[in-house]
Amino acid sequence: MRATDVPAIRALQLFCDMSEHRFDALIRGAYVQVFPPGVELIREGDATDFLHILIDGSVELFAEWNGRETVMSTVRPVSTFILAATMRDARYLMSARTLAKSRIVLVPSTDVRHAFDADSVFARAVVAELATCYRSVIRYTKDLKLRSSVERLANYILRLHSRSDGASVFELPMEKRKLASLLGMTPENLSRAIKTLQPYGVEIDGAQVTLVNLPDLVKFSKPNTLIDGPDT
Amino acid sequence: MRATDVPAIRALQLFCDMSEHRFDALIRGAYVQVFPPGVELIREGDATDFLHILIDGSVELFAEWNGRETVMSTVRPVSTFILAATMRDARYLMSARTLAKSRIVLVPSTDVRHAFDADSVFARAVVAELATCYRSVIRYTKDLKLRSSVERLANYILRLHSRSDGASVFELPMEKRKLASLLGMTPENLSRAIKTLQPYGVEIDGAQVTLVNLPDLVKFSKPNTLIDGPDT
DNA sequence: CGTCGAATTGACCGCGATCAAGGAAGGTGG
DNA sequence: CCACCTTCCTTGATCGCGGTCAATTCGACG
Numbered sequence: 378m379r380a381t382d383v384p385a386i387r388a389l390q391l392f393c394d395m396s397e398h399r400f401d402a403l404i405r406g407a408y409v410q411v412f413p414p415g416v417e418l419i420r421e422g423d424a425t426d427f428l429h430i431l432i433d434g435s436v437e438l439f440a441e442w443n444g445r446e447t448v449m450s451t452v453r454p455v456s457t458f459i460l461a462a463t464m465r466d467a468r469y470l471m472s473a474r475t476l477a478k479s480r481i482v483l484v485p486s487t488d489v490r491h492a493f494d495a496d497s498v499f500a501r502a503v504v505a506e507l508a509t510c511y512r513s514v515i516r517y518t519k520d521l522k523l524r525s526s527v528e529r530l531a532n533y534i535l536r537l538h539s540r541s542d543g544a545s546v547f548e549l550p551m552e553k554r555k556l557a558s559l560l561g562m563t564p565e566n567l568s569r570a571i572k573t574l575q576p577y578g579v580e581i582d583g584a585q586v587t588l589v590n591l592p593d594l595v596k597f598s599k600p601n602t603l604i605d606g607p608d609t
Numbered sequence: 610m611r612a613t614d615v616p617a618i619r620a621l622q623l624f625c626d627m628s629e630h631r632f633d634a635l636i637r638g639a640y641v642q643v644f645p646p647g648v649e650l651i652r653e654g655d656a657t658d659f660l661h662i663l664i665d666g667s668v669e670l671f672a673e674w675n676g677r678e679t680v681m682s683t684v685r686p687v688s689t690f691i692l693a694a695t696m697r698d699a700r701y702l703m704s705a706r707t708l709a710k711s712r713i714v715l716v717p718s719t720d721v722r723h724a725f726d727a728d729s730v731f732a733r734a735v736v737a738e739l740a741t742c743y744r745s746v747i748r749y750t751k752d753l754k755l756r757s758s759v760e761r762l763a764n765y766i767l768r769l770h771s772r773s774d775g776a777s778v779f780e781l782p783m784e785k786r787k788l789a790s791l792l793g794m795t796p797e798n799l800s801r802a803i804k805t806l807q808p809y810g811v812e813i814d815g816a817q818v819t820l821v822n823l824p825d826l827v828k829f830s831k832p833n834t835l836i837d838g839p840d841t
Numbered sequence: 842c843g844t845c846g847a848a849t850t851g852a853c854c855g856c857g858a859t860c861a862a863g864g865a866a867g868g869t870g871g
Numbered sequence: 872c873c874a875c876c877t878t879c880c881t882t883g884a885t886c887g888c889g890g891t892c893a894a895t896t897c898g899a900c901g
Binding site for chain 2: 879880881882
Binding site: 471 | 672681692693703725732733737740741749750755756793834835836840
């Protein structure tokens with residue numbers, strides 16, 4: 378592992394409050410690997426072996442059934458994924474694949490569980506992280522069940538907008554086909570949904586989004602903190 | 610609180626491994642209340658005050674947006690709900706209402722967090738519970754995104770079937786209108802979905818379900834342990 | 842400049858929603 | 872005990888959102 382990677386990991390909510398020696402002990406058994414795009418890191422159904430930490434790049438979590446596939450979420454650096462399976466020592470419920478060249482830290486699951494048992498500070502952080510993950514999926518499911526596809530897109534764009542500090546021009550963080558799947562629609566329908574939002578000042582050219590009439594878009598989207606955040 | 614309620618609570622995964630005095634300390638500040646059907650126990654957006662434990666009766670968790678409402682899950686006794694919000698000390702993301710007359714234990718959230726800090730056995734149980742909750746929502750979302758409405762109903766029926774120990778006759782645990790919302794469809798469509806499953810030996814009369822051709826139903830439903838359980 | 846995958850567009854289809862009406866079950870009051 | 876009401880469920884007719892299929896177009900990259 379590069380020495381330069383450690384501070385970024387250390388800074389994560391999950392680790393930042395741990396004592397130095399606990400953190401060192403936990404990270405000692407870990408190692409870093411770099412993967413090219415399109416590599417399947419985790420296959421759903423497999424037994425848990427490592428807690429994954431994405432340092433750099435991009436990873437998507439997806440699920441399959443009966444020949445169909447859907448994107449469940451995308452992971453952006455720096456963050457962990459598959460913590461729940463690690464803590465339960467259970468099978469993965471989702472698969473993971475790299476979308477771009479990615480640097481990933483692999484921490485043996487047993488080490489994570491030992492650290493949890495030995496260190497109550499870390500234990501608190503694990504609970505906070507798990508509760509946050511849980512609440513994100515609840516938000517996601519509410520979005521899916523309560524909104525139409527155009528409404529989902531509109532609110533997704535608004536979330537991107539606030540994530541880019543309110544800039545009126547920003548980039549879609551993934552391919553449109555992936556975005557469509559994440560938002561629960563087909564690529565064709567995403568194209569049409571984008572057109573539907575043009576009257577509300579949404580201009581999308583390639584990956585570049587420009588908002589020219591934020592008030593109208595907000596009025597249409599009806600964003601809600603209990604679905605779209607930002608609170609944890 | 611009735612003395613007879615305590616053993617049932619004590620038997621929950623969340624509490625069963627705690628030492629006697631820790632458990633007593635946690636439950637001391639708790640109290641029991643009985644609610645008639647249709648009472649809104651929790652309103653989404655409110656601050657967390659109590660961890661709820663359903664002793665007897667039935668509770669649904671639901672969410673609202675823009676005048677629409679959807680059932681997110683139903684809670685059956687004996688189990689806790691809203692643990693994530695309690696641990697994060699955050700606002701509720703879902704509302705809760707009683708579906709039947711229900712006896713509910715209310716444990717002050719601060720007591721739960723104190724117990725978590727003081728008792729590593731309890732901490733482990735909280736993490737296990739949270740991870741399980743997280744994984745249930747993931748399953749639920751996979752079900753929603755990967756299956757058609759008839760497929761969701763078919764697999765739901767199979768889950769009920771295994772929950773009733775393989776009996777070929779069992780009862781729907783809630784009103785059909787609630788079930789429809791839980792499964793992400795309208796009541797009208799649920800009626801039609803039920804008819805669609807008749808050729809596979811599914812007979813539903815009122816709340817009573819009879820399965821007369823399990824092999825065909827299974828073949829149609831393609832149940833999957835990574836969506837339908839039973840593993841945690 | 843050629844190739845290949847992604848994105849868009851159009852035409853069409855079908856799943857599931859909506860609207861409207863009719864029946865079944867259970868509770869209430871006369 | 873029965874008439875009535877409410878509520879839920881079912882059924883039919885119709886609508887429309889979103890999916891599917893197919894044909895271009897766009898764009899990245901070698």
